[in-house]
Amino acid sequence: MEIHYRSTPSYPLCQLITFKCKHSSVLALQNHSQTRALARKIIWQWKKEGCFNGKDNCVACASVIQALSRKRMPYLAEELLHEVLVKGFGPNKSTLSALMLYYAENSLFPQAQAIWEQMLNSSFLPSIQLISKIFDAYGKVGNFNGVTEILHLVNSRNFDVLPEVYSLAISCFGKGGQLELMEDTLRAMISRGFSVNSATGNAFVKYYSIFGSLEEMENAYYRLKRSRLLIEKDGIRAMSHAYIKEKKFYRLGEILRDVGLGRKNVGNLLWNLLLLSYAANFKMKSLQREFLRMVDSGFNPDLTTFNIRALAFSRMYLFWDIHLSLEHMKHVNVVPDLVTYGCVVDAYLDRRLGKNLDFALNRMTLDDCPEVLTDPLVFAALGKGDFHLSSEAFLEFKAQRKWSYRKLIGHYVKKHQRGNQIFWNY
Structure with missing residues (x-):
């Protein structure tokens, strides 16, 4: 235009x-x-x-x-x-919206409030996109009173967007860790006759997972369940991270079963987290049993599934299981990433079997560009291997070079050999 x-x-x-x-x-x-x-x-x-x-x-x-x-x-x-x-x-409305957003993003709250009142007095209906951006700007600097004031003004005018504004305010308070304000806003929302949608209910679980205790998080989850709403991916990941951070792997497995391992709409997330709960405690028989149940239930293992098992095999030096896992990956066309290569390299070098490393690596493509595609929750539970950490340092500080798995492994093997040498000073 x-x-x-x-x-x-x-x-x-x-x-x-x-x-x-x-x-x-x-x-x-x-x-x-x-x-x-x-x-x-x-x-x-x-x-x-x-x-x-x-x-x-x-x-x-x-x-x-x-x-x-x-x-x-x-x-x-x-x-x-x-x-x-x-x-x-x-x-016009767009002019006032642009000025108000600028004031809010630069912490000029009295000016922003004046523009807001001018918009309402001019019978301009603020868009939900503008309100969302204003709440984000207020929340970043902790001006939650400003969010409450805007919510009350919208409430007094009975705008059609009021249910959405309530949801935005709840998310804003949750992001800032204001759990009490979040609860108060929910009660006010229900008192006005508005129903709690899936996004709002999941937001409660997510923010209690981040800022609350495990008991508070579980109460929020069961409250969501009683509302006959399903917990979605973000909520599942937030709860799992909270359990992993506290090393409560048994409780993680129990809540995953309660959510329902047969859910197809979240992909392999639930099964992968269940496998991770066993791998973190190195319960290898349970890990293998649940992996077979996963396959029998109609789920196809992905890269994260294989790497969870590979990390456990590597830490336990189960070389035969590592080789079988690599063959299985090749059979189902799952391409390994940096984590997979690290499991092989670390297991062989830790056991001083560097001479036999080529036996495993010759079956893998070494000239591909290194990348990490594994779910970060795996690293929260199992950490990163030595080869993974070393490779990340090379990729970060020497980005101008075209790295391949072959070059990274060559550098790491030389570094590992130098570290094992003993020099005597006479």
């Missing part, structure tokens, strides 16, 4: 207000000093030529004000807004 003034302004003015698409303008492409100079010119041009006549011109003015706000020049945006008001034109 291109917007031009009906009058014929000078070139800098056209450069400022010609918009190439819906969300970008030439103004946004200028650097800070150029923007300031051009913005001063547009203010002078608009005052001189009286360019505030016509609806299209007012729309262009609003767009420039938004661009100035994005360029962190609110004083120029305010000056333009003042000129609009002087000419008798009221600012």
Whole structure:
């Protein structure tokens, strides 16, 4: 979309207000000093030529004000807004929204509150996207009173978006660890007759997992279950991380069974976490038994499934099981990642079997580019192997080189051999 003034302004003015698409303008492409100079010119041009006549011109003015706000020049945006008001034109909703968001993101809360009240008095209905961004900005600096005030104002006007605003406020309080405010908002939401949806219920479980105790987290989960709502992926991962952090692997297994291992909509997540609960305690027979149950239940093992088993086999130096696992991966076309290679390398070198390392590696593709595709929850429970940590350091600080598994293993083997040598000083 291109917007031009009906009058014929000078070139800098056209450069400022010609918009190439819906969300970008030439103004946004200028650097800070150029923007300031051009913005001063547009203010002078608009005052001189009286360019505030016509609806299209007012729309262009609003767009420039938004661009100035994005360029962190609110004083120029305010000056333009003042000129609009002087000419008798009221600012539109998008202009006020852009200014309010800028104030909120820069902790200018009184100004943001004033714009908010001006929007309501002008009968502008704030969009749910704007409210979400405002809540995020307030939450980042811990201004939860501001979130409460906005929620009360929306509540007093009985907007149609009120249920969504309640959900946004609950998420905002949860992200900030304000569990009591989260509970109070939920009670207020229910008292207004609004039902709790799946996203809100899962948010409770997630934030109690992060900021509450295990007992509080479990109470939130059972409350969700009594509401006949299913816990989703984010909630499952948050609860599992809480159990792993406290090393409560038995309780993790129990809650996973309660969630239901047969759920297909979360993929292999539940089964992988169950296998992880056994691998973390090196209960190898239970690990193998549950793996067979997983396959019999119709689930196809993925890379994370194989690496959970490979890490346990590697730590227990079960070489035959490692080889069988690699053959199984090859058979079902699951490509190994850095973690898989690390399991093989660490097991052989820890047992001083470096000469036999090629026996396992010759069956693997060594010229691929290294990458880690394993679920991070695995590392939270089992940690990272020595080869994995060493390789990450190489990949991070020597990114200009084209690394392959072959090169990484070669460097690591040399490093390991040097570390085993003893030098005597005479």
